Amino acid sequence: MQGYLETTKDVYKQAALTPDVGLCCTTSPIWQLPGLKMPKKMLAMNYGCGTTVHPRDLVNNPTVLYVGVGGGMELLQFSYFSRKPQGVIGVDVVDEMLTASAKNFVEAEKLNPWFEKDFVDLRKGDALNLPIEHNTIDVAAQNCLFNIFKTEELQKALAEMYRVLKPHGRLVMSDPICDQEMPENLRADERLRALCLSGSIPMKEYIKMLTDTGFGTVEIRAKRPYRMLAPGQYDTENLIYIESLEVCAIKDPMPKDGPCVFTGKAAIYYGTDELFDDGKGHTLLQNQPLAICDKTAGALASLGRKDIHITESTWFYDGGGCC
Template identity: 75%
Template sequence: MSTGYLETTKNIYREAAEHPQVGLCCTTTPIWSLPGLKIPKRMQEMNYGCGSTVNPRDLVKDPKILYVGVGGGMELLQFAYFSRQTGGVVGIDVVDEMLEASRKNFVEAERVNPWFKSEFVELRKGDALHLPVEDNSIDVAAQNCLFNIFKEDELKQALTEMYRVLKPNGRLVLSDPTCETFMPGALKDDERLRALCLSGALPLKDYIKMITDIGFGTVEIRAKRPYRILDPKHYATDKLIFIESVEVCAIKDPMPDDGPCVFTGKTAIYFGNEDFFDDHKGHVLMPNQPLAVCDKTGGNLAALQHEDIYISESTWFYDGGGCC
């Protein structure tokens, strides 16, 4: 398979490192508002992402954090806010100019944030397909609007690499565009559009399947929101193509015998007259107390056709506290 599009991607981000381009490929990532955290202006201008990745709740107990595709270093600085330890955050990038720009930005970040030291972040040259990171050494790994650039074989390899470096029960947090509309071949094969995070978007179901096929036993869909339109006036398509951005957390849990637990925001509510309902598979529903359920459990409960159990549709938002 040709990988010329990867070289096109490198060239685009070399230019973006030397001459910041606000919103180059995506809707910019929301900036965390935290006491004592100041994001230098140049970091904000180099904020090339399509959503949020890591949530502060992922950063408890001094985790070792890996971020692939450093941009201007903004997310690395945000992660360091929670770890505050030498080498607690590892940033990987294949573009020398981007690594150098981040180093300069960290000098400014040190000036405006008394708590921050550049040594909190370790920058390494490398790419997502061959991570220069030891096996089972990372608690939280993240990427923002990078994996959608890859074609299928490279995407599988990138996900496999993330799985390799994560500790058992470690978390892979991703933000990427997805698309349920057929993407014409002319757009898929356009190297620049792919590098700009537009034409590589997969249907969400296919994206999740690639993640679980690698071995991740639990997948959480944390957010899903409108993102871009590719229209016939500007792109090689005869109809509107609607693209959404999705925020996903994949957990390196053991794979259940009956398949992965995928949370898409479904909820089960028991409204019967008994003190509780027990499905004898580890799920107990208390009266009128909503329980977030994975799609698998939701389907099993729905199949019972119990007149006093309601299963909601997917909301594409999951914030923890579920059935598994």
């Protein structure tokens, strides 16, 4: 195994043995769900940069895969929506993390009358070779893990997630991104990569890797400030700004004209007619905003109409779109 992956295993082995609340800086609030109580140690082991738990993904008692179990917090949250034996599968390559997570579920069972620890199936496994059968998962997720991988490993990990998802299944991810050029000396720093900092890639590259894998729909659900790498604190001459990104990639068929990527744009028709129909399946009702993918935004803009307003990307898309 490559050196940086061994370093990552060592970092998270120590984090399993001794919870480190400063290891990651989660930018999303922890879901407060009725009747859900979190063990304190599980909260202390919340090693992520955002959240992958979105109730609209978790309807109809789905089978959920979570890669990189941490202390089990998101596995417990997923179980809240999938209350069946082995409804949530957690995969991790670090034995100590699997052991710590299993202990946390024993405590979670005491705190939550609805929860049974056999709702969660913990498996030893590698993100690059998942111990999961083809087309069996409704929702797959990872939080601040894929950012660690270099390009070739990231491509393999994404391909594995795609393989195990059912048609129209969802891959929900949270990772740091950086649109500035990351200095090569920082990228080569194995510990900084393991800490989900120097492996950050530009958002456009991140999205392209998802669509190149085959995902026909991509939703940008959140983009938030995350960390600063400052000269004097890190080996860099420039101040580097890192953000956290929450994304859902859907295993939809790839459209002939390319993927649908939703970044929070909307179109508003304000002409004199009751509606505008572009003849391509998009109907805009008068003065009723419609969430649109970037591809549709470009097509509408190319019409040159003065009675259609297209908003800028908000980077907070929550469904209801055109495609």
